[in-house]
Amino acid sequence: MNGKAPHIVQYQGSKRILAPQMLPYMPKRFDRLVEPFAGMAAITIAVAKAGRAKRYLINDLNKPLVDILRLAIESPHELIAEYTSVWSEQFTYKDGSVEHYYKVRDDFNKGNQSAANMLYLLARCVKGSVRYGSNGQFNQSPDKRRHGTSPKNMRLNIDAISYYLKGRAQFMSKDYREVLEEALPGDIVYMDPPYQGVSNVRDCRYYSGIEFADFIDAIDQLNRRHIDFLISYDGKCGDKHYGEDLPSELGLQKVLLNAGLSSQSILLGKKEVTFEALYISRGLQQYLPRPTESEPLYSLFEAPAI
Numbered sequence: 001m002n003g004k005a006p007h008i009v010q011y012q013g014s015k016r017i018l019a020p021q022m023l024p025y026m027p028k029r030f031d032r033l034v035e036p037f038a039g040m041a042a043i044t045i046a047v048a049k050a051g052r053a054k055r056y057l058i059n060d061l062n063k064p065l066v067d068i069l070r071l072a073i074e075s076p077h078e079l080i081a082e083y084t085s086v087w088s089e090q091f092t093y094k095d096g097s098v099e100h101y102y103k104v105r106d107d108f109n110k111g112n113q114s115a116a117n118m119l120y121l122l123a124r125c126v127k128g129s130v131r132y133g134s135n136g137q138f139n140q141s142p143d144k145r146r147h148g149t150s151p152k153n154m155r156l157n158i159d160a161i162s163y164y165l166k167g168r169a170q171f172m173s174k175d176y177r178e179v180l181e182e183a184l185p186g187d188i189v190y191m192d193p194p195y196q197g198v199s200n201v202r203d204c205r206y207y208s209g210i211e212f213a214d215f216i217d218a219i220d221q222l223n224r225r226h227i228d229f230l231i232s233y234d235g236k237c238g239d240k241h242y243g244e245d246l247p248s249e250l251g252l253q254k255v256l257l258n259a260g261l262s263s264q265s266i267l268l269g270k271k272e273v274t275f276e277a278l279y280i281s282r283g284l285q286q287y288l289p290r291p292t293e294s295e296p297l298y299s300l301f302e303a304p305a306i
């Protein structure tokens with residue numbers, strides 16, 4: 001894949017930087033990519049850019065996120081026009097754009113959850129991190145140093161994404177288990193659930209948590225139905241491990257992808273590289289580089305530029 005894949009907005013937890021290390025574990029050509037925890041769909045976009053799948057199923061429980069993707073792909077000009085209108089309005093505010101952000105956030109929480117409003121909030125909020133309070137209200141603060149991606153840059157990315165995916169994508173906004181029921185042999189499922197550290201907390205960084213036992217059961221079902229998949233599941237930075245490993249009975253191979261220097265460790269003067277775990281289903285293990293030592297394998301594919 002040449003160059004980074006386009007993206008709509010910097011979404012917290014995005015796998016955009018890791019995409020070039022994941023694609024080699026997928027077949028050269030396949031029927032359909034199913035992404036039950038799509039977020040801003042970094043892997044779907046990277047796979048579509050490389051022309052690897054014929055069709056794509058994009059799902060996220062957070063419906064306004066899926067609405068952004070649907071409009072970006074199916075009607076990019078409509079989304080850009082609406083975003084331009086919301087984004088430009090901030091400069092008409094005498095007391096500064098922060099106040100404008102709160103006005104849009106209030107509108108959103110009162111029910112105006114248009115794709116353009118959600119996109120503006122995502123583009124302007126701290127770390128592109130979607131946070132909801134226990135009352136279900138979007139409660140993330142604005143990043144005071146930024147006005148949010150300009151419509152001009154947004155257009156370049158959205159036009160490219162639409163070019164790769166228009167007419168090939170199906171959209172859903174359901175719990176991942178319902179989406180997995182739709183998967184068929186020949187599909188590749190890519191799953192990137194919320195981090196274990198934030199699972200089961202309602203007002204967490206992500207929209208909802210998932211139960212570990214349910215997730216293991218869902219993976220077991222995929223194995224039984226002969227459906228191949230890749231799963232991003234926690235990782236390690238320096239000596240620190242995050243989260244529980246997936247059980248060995250599932251027959252998955254774990255590799256660690258190089259996610260670059262962790263910004264936290266740079267702040268502490270330690271310069272530790274973060275690794276993110278990728279679990280590979282049986283049918284995709286033929287694409288693994290030959291291991292020289294016992295688990296875990298480190299990806300032999302190109303690491304991201306640091």
Ligand SMILES: C[S@@+](CC[C@H](N)C(=O)[O-])C[C@H]1O[C@@H](n2cnc3c(N)ncnc32)[C@H](O)[C@@H]1O
Nearest residue numbers: 013014015037039040041042061175176192207
């Ligand atoms: C780590 S993020 C995915 C990031 C994505 N890979 C990207 O590159 O943008 C996890 C996503 O799972 C979604 N999610 C949480 N619980 C879910 C559930 N039960 N079913 C489907 N999606 C869920 C969240 O809304 C969040 O967008």
